[in-house]
Amino acid sequence: MSAAATPATGQDRLWSVDEHLQDILAAVRPLDPIELQLLDALGCVLVDDVTVPVSLPPFDNSSMDGYAVRVADVAGASEEFPAVLTVIGDVAAGAADPLRVGPGQAARIMTGAPLPPGAEAVVPVEWTDGGLGGGPVSGMRARSLAPEGASGEVRVHRPAEAGAHVRAKGSDVQAGELALAAGTVLGPPQIALLAAIGRGAVRVRPRPRVVVLSTGSELVQPDEELADGQIYDSNSFALTAAARDAGAIGYRVGAVADDADTLRSTIEDQLVRADLMVTTGGVSVGAYDVVKEALTAVGDPDEEGGGVEFRKLAMQPGKPQGFGSVGPARTPLLALPGNPVSSYVSFELFVRPVIRTMMGLEDVHRPRTRAVLQADKALTSPAGRRQFLRGRYADGTVTPVGGAGSHLIAALAQADALIVVPEDDTSVEPGAEVEVVLLG
């Protein structure tokens, strides 16, 4: 589509929100996998099935602090008639050379320590006199303070079956089993399992690097002085934050003035660190909408897939939108409108799914639900446009905040939901059920 406006031949084509989203998602692919250290892979999607190389636990081990015994030696034991066993030493967790437990013997054993040869069960220390010759004890004295606990005699007050308080080798997971399937999102428990089977790094889809730049000669950096006709740049902050919130690595580029050459060279400079470029502003029908002007030249329109197409969507806010690719690597670029509410809503609807698709996630959209409209008066919406109003959602109801104006950023900051008014509806009465996009 040409950037230069010409006399209209009736109505320009309006694209639906769904058409635009489909076209975008059809053009975006998950990023190539990379190998990341476990903690860097948190929140990322596993690319390969991971099988278990070594059974968990890797060896029979004690689930309690106590004594490793032979079953026959403690058969019939009671507090009145305890089994008296000779303590041959300690088996601590990580012990390299475990003792051998013979008839009439016991080894003091710690949680996680390998069951020594000869032993068939563990009796918890609370079932014994702890080697002190008195009644039942509640624990062991620290080895460093009471080394004599590893020797002498112990009285066992209760019998134990074979395997009691023993975690059998492979009882958690067996070598060769599937640990995690490709496509799994790695949260803390999945990280735990990968570490437990000895995987220090995994192949995942990386977090996309998203470069956000706002355009507009009127934009001033926060904390600076406003001159006449100027406003503060908020879009680059909001969208960088939103990109990070969506799981991306967000880079914010300061606002670029409305000059096509400057914009073009800024974009070219940024491409090196971008898996996705997002611009705001300069996409409408004005004479200074330089994003349109600049972007047709960054991509090579002669080659398939290059260039950015600008469209009008049947949507409010967010009517003017651009999408395409730029640079030699055909880096995807979304050109969003410049009004703060328009750009934020556009981000939620179009950019967030792109980021999550690049991450390899299956669930790329914000959750939606239905809610009962709570309002003093009917909502109005232009015919033929899908409207996204800001609202607060609670317990199955949604209450509009602020009006429809795409500059109403204060109300946006009070919202946690978007109220969707379909294309065919020009009015929604209080008490009606509406579709709601949950932003939280």
Added chain:
Amino acid sequence: MSAAATPATGQDRLWSVDEHLQDILAAVRPLDPIELQLLDALGCVLVDDVTVPVSLPPFDNSSMDGYAVRVADVAGASEEFPAVLTVIGDVAAGAADPLRVGPGQAARIMTGAPLPPGAEAVVPVEWTDGGLGGGPVSGMRARSLAPEGASGEVRVHRPAEAGAHVRAKGSDVQAGELALAAGTVLGPPQIALLAAIGRGAVRVRPRPRVVVLSTGSELVQPDEELADGQIYDSNSFALTAAARDAGAIGYRVGAVADDADTLRSTIEDQLVRADLMVTTGGVSVGAYDVVKEALTAVGDPDEEGGGVEFRKLAMQPGKPQGFGSVGPARTPLLALPGNPVSSYVSFELFVRPVIRTMMGLEDVHRPRTRAVLQADKALTSPAGRRQFLRGRYADGTVTPVGGAGSHLIAALAQADALIVVPEDDTSVEPGAEVEVVLLG
């Protein structure tokens, strides 16, 4: 409480999960606020009310690309009988010195540009011939390509009321109004508002720095070779990931051997970067449980608030727990049990709320819901213990995964919920309603 176990005088006191959590939260305070740049404050809690220093928008401005006109000049205009106005120039967004629109004149104006003196309304470019002398146009030609568009004549096809397509100064928010209240969590829309009112930095509660260290001579770093009796360290990875997931800055310290002096000096070294210390392992009744042994000496037990207390909780998994503070700054420390499932469940129940309390969040706990148990057979649970079983939650039902064993890390990685079996219940039948902690 002494670290040395002694003959039991009957049953040790068991603390309830709620008692333990209450004691922990009573001792933990939100971190002192710091000033952060906007994007660094994403997800943090605002400490002060923020008022609006300058109205938004700061000046009357155009909501469309079009022409700024006087109402009388376009009264009664139609496509058949257009109002013909002299174009005196462009008012672009950010224009420092706007034109003055006199009778019979129009200024071409861009979205966001200040309404020039003399003008009372904006007519969208689509309501005009765009200065081309033909029918209605769909946009303007870029100024750089067609500078003549800023002069000549324009035919206006429709009238406009005063204020049409003009966003009035202060129509979003007025100077002096409350922009955001103290306690607000800063998401992208709140970041947008702060930037829009010129705030480049804000005072927030910082993310706590959480140092995680696991203990155990049996622990080996993933990707290294396992010798007999050794297992891979998973807790330090899982809990560091969980700390980050909860909003903290998580630092993982490699596993520390079961030696009290080494552990003590490691903790002392780490205190400089810790708002919270979390250890795993070494808290039970064994002779090598050095966390107990070491931690009574790091804090000064003579001074109020120092030292770490070790308890047994009426809970499964997660019976042995330690909580207190260490070092000269009385850095809070939670000593969790060493079994992977125990440590993870303990983290979710006790450490996550601490992190979120430190961040100043109101909502510190994982969400809970009720669900119908889907299972082949009844769940069993020990009397007097609150049991947390792993499960998968979907659409109001929860299905157990794996058994109750606290070493079952593979099943944990399939779970997205904890099934809570209260202290008084020893059995839960399929179809019964249970409380569920949602981990997702």
